[in-house]
Amino acid sequence: MEKDKKEISPAVIHRMPRYFRYLRDLLNKDILRISSDHLAKLMNVTPSQVRQDFCTLGEFGQQGYGYNVKVLYNNISDILGVHSKYTAVLLGFDDLGKSLISSPLFAKRGITLKAIFTSCDSDSPKSIDNIPLFSHEEIESFCAGNPIDIAVLTVPFTEAEPSIRKLKKYGLKGIWNFSAEDTNPQEKDLLWENVHLGDSLMNLTYQIQQKERTEKKLKTGGSPV
Amino acid sequence: MEKDKKEISPAVIHRMPRYFRYLRDLLNKDILRISSDHLAKLMNVTPSQVRQDFCTLGEFGQQGYGYNVKVLYNNISDILGVHSKYTAVLLGFDDLGKSLISSPLFAKRGITLKAIFTSCDSDSPKSIDNIPLFSHEEIESFCAGNPIDIAVLTVPFTEAEPSIRKLKKYGLKGIWNFSAEDTNPQEKDLLWENVHLGDSLMNLTYQIQQKERTEKKLKTGGSPV
Numbered sequence: 001m002e003k004d005k006k007e008i009s010p011a012v013i014h015r016m017p018r019y020f021r022y023l024r025d026l027l028n029k030d031i032l033r034i035s036s037d038h039l040a041k042l043m044n045v046t047p048s049q050v051r052q053d054f055c056t057l058g059e060f061g062q063q064g065y066g067y068n069v070k071v072l073y074n075n076i077s078d079i080l081g082v083h084s085k086y087t088a089v090l091l092g093f094d095d096l097g098k099s100l101i102s103s104p105l106f107a108k109r110g111i112t113l114k115a116i117f118t119s120c121d122s123d124s125p126k127s128i129d130n131i132p133l134f135s136h137e138e139i140e141s142f143c144a145g146n147p148i149d150i151a152v153l154t155v156p157f158t159e160a161e162p163s164i165r166k167l168k169k170y171g172l173k174g175i176w177n178f179s180a181e182d183t184n185p186q187e188k189d190l191l192w193e194n195v196h197l198g199d200s201l202m203n204l205t206y207q208i209q210q211k212e213r214t215e216k217k218l219k220t221g222g223s224p225v
Numbered sequence: 226m227e228k229d230k231k232e233i234s235p236a237v238i239h240r241m242p243r244y245f246r247y248l249r250d251l252l253n254k255d256i257l258r259i260s261s262d263h264l265a266k267l268m269n270v271t272p273s274q275v276r277q278d279f280c281t282l283g284e285f286g287q288q289g290y291g292y293n294v295k296v297l298y299n300n301i302s303d304i305l306g307v308h309s310k311y312t313a314v315l316l317g318f319d320d321l322g323k324s325l326i327s328s329p330l331f332a333k334r335g336i337t338l339k340a341i342f343t344s345c346d347s348d349s350p351k352s353i354d355n356i357p358l359f360s361h362e363e364i365e366s367f368c369a370g371n372p373i374d375i376a377v378l379t380v381p382f383t384e385a386e387p388s389i390r391k392l393k394k395y396g397l398k399g400i401w402n403f404s405a406e407d408t409n410p411q412e413k414d415l416l417w418e419n420v421h422l423g424d425s426l427m428n429l430t431y432q433i434q435q436k437e438r439t440e441k442k443l444k445t446g447g448s449p450v
Contacts, residue, residue, distance in 0.1 A: 013431060017424035021405075044408070081430035095327045099320035105423050109430060149433060173433045176426060180246075183269070191436060193429035195422065198330050199242035201401060204418035205306035205334060206238060208374060208398045211416060 008079070012053050016076055018043065019053070023073040024108075035066040082110045088176070089148050091163050092155030093118040093133070096178060100152060101129050114146055117163055136163050143170035154178045164190075233304070237278050241301055243268065244278070248298040249333075260291040307335045312373050313401070316388050317380030318343040318358070321403060325377060326354050339371055342388055361388050368395035379403045389415075 022043055026034060036054075040047040054067065057075055077083055088111050090097050097116070100106075106113045116133045118124075127133055134142060143166070151167055153160050157179050164172065164187065174191035177183070183192040247268055251259060261279075265272040279292065282300055302308055313336050315322050322341070325331075331338045341358045343349075352358055359367055368391070376392055378385050382404050389397065389412065399416035402408070408417040 014428075016431070017421065017427040018407075020427065021421075021423070044410070079431065079434075080427045081434035082427070084430065084434055086430055086433065095320070095324035099324045100422075102320045103422075105426060108423060109426055111426070111430070150429065173436070174429050176429055182243075185269070191429060191432045193425055193432070195425050196242065196246075197325075197328075197420065198246070198333060200418055200420050201330060201334055201336070202242040202245065202305045202307070203239075204375065204399050204401055204416060205309065205311055205336070206241070206304065207416045207418070208311065209304075209306035209309055211398070 008056055012056050013079075015053060016080055020073070020076050020080060020082070023069055023076065026069045027073055032069050033066045034069055039067070077110075080109075084110065086111050086149040086173075087114050087147065088112070088150035088152055089114055089167070090116045090131075090152045090154070091118075091160040092153070093128075094154055097152070097154040098128070100154070101131055111150065113152075114148060115142060117142075139163055139166045140170075143167065147171045149173045150176055152176045152178075157181045157184050233281055237281050238304075240278060241305055245298070245301050245305060245307070248294055248301065251294045252298055257294050258291045259294055264292070302335075305334075309335065311336050311375055311398075312339050312371065313337070313375035313377055314339055314373050314392070315341045315356070315377045315379070316343075316385040317378070318353075319379055322377070322379040323353070325379070326356055336375065338377075339373060340367060342367075364388055364391045365395075368392065372396045374398045375401055377401045377403075382406045382409050 022039065036047040036050040040050045043050070054072065057072075057079070074083075088106060090101060090113065093116055101113060101116070113131055116128060116131055117136050117139055118133065120133060120135050125133060147170055148167055149172065151160070151164060151172055151174075153164075153175055157177075160179075161184075164175070168190070172190065174193065175187070177192055177194045178197070182194055247264065261272040261275040265275045268275070279297065282297075282304070299308075313331060315326060315338065318341055326338060326341070338356055341353060341356055342361050342364055343358065345358060345360050350358060372395055373392055374397065376385070376389060376397055376399075378389075378400055382402075385404075386409075389400070393415070397415065399418065400412070402417055402419045403422070407419055
């Protein structure tokens with residue numbers, strides 16, 4: 001069976017970015033071979049999970065000899081599109097946007113952040129952290145020579161909507177969405193990855209509350225919830 | 226069966242923050258009753274999913290009459306710990322930390338951000354966005370009168386580790402972790418919620434690449450991957 005004809009399950013895909021991170025760390029430490037037992041211990045999963053996941057991707061290991069870290073890393077990078085050299089722009093400019101562009105998030109995944117589009121006037125800076133800053137009106141002239149794959153959205157969708165429509169004409173493929181809104185129903189032809197930080201925070205408060213309730217029940221002799 | 230003895234599955238819990246957001250929006254629009262069909266349409270899920278999820282939580286609906294939005298919202302808020310009035314501190318202060326404290330994220334979930342602990346000197350500001358700023362050395366004197374439930378970590382774990390140990394003595398329960406490290410193995414007694422923004426970005430590039438490959442295969446007459 002050809003490698004690219006294999007079906008990779010969503011559960012395995014969901015774990016790929018984590019493997020990517022751990023394998024990158026191993027390479028940075030010049031560790032070129034690792035056993036499933038050792039990798040599993042690092043990642044706090046079972047060795048059989050690791051073996052099963054990598055088996056789905058192809059035959060990268062050899063019994064008693066471990067995995068070739070570089071081969072695995074390159075394959076997983078390929079699957080995740082890290083080698084595809086996608087381009088991105090930031091739509092709107094707020095504190096969250098500023099923190100994203102000042103982090104190595106994009107470069108580490110092979111993505112080039114090409115520009116920031118925001119409401120700006122003649123007094124606005126020409127660039128921030130070496131990323132050029134333009135007004136929304138300049139999107140079309142910019143895109144003519146610079147096709148953009150990903151729009152990063154940290155401001156409300158309605159504010160960025162006209163810019164998204166313009167970017168689509170030039171081949172926009174996906175939205176990395178930090179806005180309060182889930183996937184916009186008008187823009188279903190785009191791929192959306194929604195980051196809801198508030199949902200994550202509530203997952204934590206839920207866990208805390210469950211633990212408190214269980215402890216309380218155990219103290220009072222009741223059964224845990 | 227008592228309500229608090231019901232077992233709520235992890236899959237339902239995972240959907241709760243989304244229900245919380247949509248119900249809050251409905252209340253903000255003074256919509257006090259909603260049918261499962263209408264809510265399902267808003268949230269882009271099936272009506273039977275909505276009915277099944279809410280059935281797990283208790284009997285909040287009435288055939289042909291819809292759900293009481295306020296009752297549902299209050300129950301889900303309770304389950305998620307929104308009414309528990311937890312307290313949090315930010316450990317370290319970088320661009321991401323700054324963007325988190327300037328957002329309404331905490332207040333919207335009933336969490337009070339009490340302080341920022343960072344490396345600071347006499348020239349540092351005394352507060353940022355009305356949140357007092359202290360040096361790491363001041364944690365213990367601060368906590369004596371201010372128990373803290375949640376530490377928000379945007380800097381590397383090693384940098385924040387001494388502060389986390391101090392906070393634990395005063396009852397710290399969980400870490401909202403934006404650092405590159407997954408759950409620290411030394412701190413398993415704490416509850417961790419990890420936010421890996423890079424993983425999310427790779428989920429998007431994976432989707433884009435899959436779509437491109439499928440389109441390419443269809444064009445060349447091959448079977449989609």
